[in-house]
Amino acid sequence: MSQIIQQTTGTPRIVVEHVSKRFLKRNTHSFKEAFVGWIRGKKVRADSFLALDDISFQIGQGESVAVVGLNGSGKSTTLKLISGVLEPDEGKVYTRGRVAGLIEVGAGFHPDLSGRENVYLNAAILGMSKDEIDARFDDIVAFSEIGDFIDQEVKHYSSGMFMRLAFSVAIHVELDILLVDEVLSVGDAPFRAKCIAKIKELTERGVTMLVVSHSTGMIRDLCDRGIVIKKGKKIFDGEIEGALAAMK
Known part of the structure; x- marks a missing residue:
């Protein structure tokens, strides 16, 4: 990794180096067909789908970068690899520092725990100590606008309430x-x-910050740089207007 760092101005926070990721795409049409095939001793054939193909980029401290592309291009897979939710089949992903990922609304929340208990659980997962959570708890709840629902089980929350609480926890972590x-x-x-x-x-x-969004307004507002992925390949990496133009 030392050679990679020397190629950049300062130390990068994120390094994605020649990363490829494949997923299996099964050719059975239903669970029933798969079960019948298994009973009859037939192998369930699966094809490999290349979601990301030799992707490389670096992101420095304080950069706000958008990953853009059409549906199925590999944007979300890229974020999941950086967050550690997925591992690459080829290549390396390096991050420097504490990472907080808002990748799926409500991910990591336990439905049978209250909002309060989930704040402590998720903040601990993100590396905060109990004393740190105690000190920031009121700020987390205030920002989330959850109010009295903080002591209700989160299985009763709407998707919007999930998002607000998850986002609030993440941004109050160091x-x-x-x-x-x-x-x-x-x-x-x-x-x-x-x-x-x-x-x-x-x-x-x-x-x-690394963001995936279909909202061009939000991307323009938040990001100065864009990385465009098309069918698993990086086709552009540069200023944000050029990235948005490259999608067309």
Whole structure:
């Protein structure tokens, strides 16, 4: 990794180096067909689908970068690899510092626990101590606008409530890298505006952000640089207007 770092100005927060990721695509049409095939001793054939093909890029401290492309291009897979949810089949992914990922709304929340208990659980997963969570708990709840629902089981929450609480926990962690995948599309306009303002505040403090969104307005507002992925391949990496033009 030392050779990679020497090629950049300063130390990068994220390094994706010649990464490829494959998924299996089964050719059976249903579980019933697969079960019948298994009973009869027939092998279930599966094809390999190349979701990412030799992707490389680096992102420095304090950069706000959008990963853009059409549906199925590999954007979300890229974020999941950086977050550690997935591992690459080929290549390497390096991150430097504490990573908080808002990749799936409500991911990591236990449905039978209250909002309060889930704040402590998720903040602990993100590396916060109990004393840190105690000190920031009121701020987390206030930002989320959950109110009295904080002591209700989260299985009764709407998707918007999930998002607000998950986002609030993540941004109150002492994080170095924030990964956001379409999560800000959930919720009302005033809350989205508050989230965007908070993200800008974090990037001004040197937090690195990588965002996936179909909202060109949000991308323009948050990001100066864009990486375009098409059918698993990186086809553009540069200023944001050029990235949006490359998608067309």
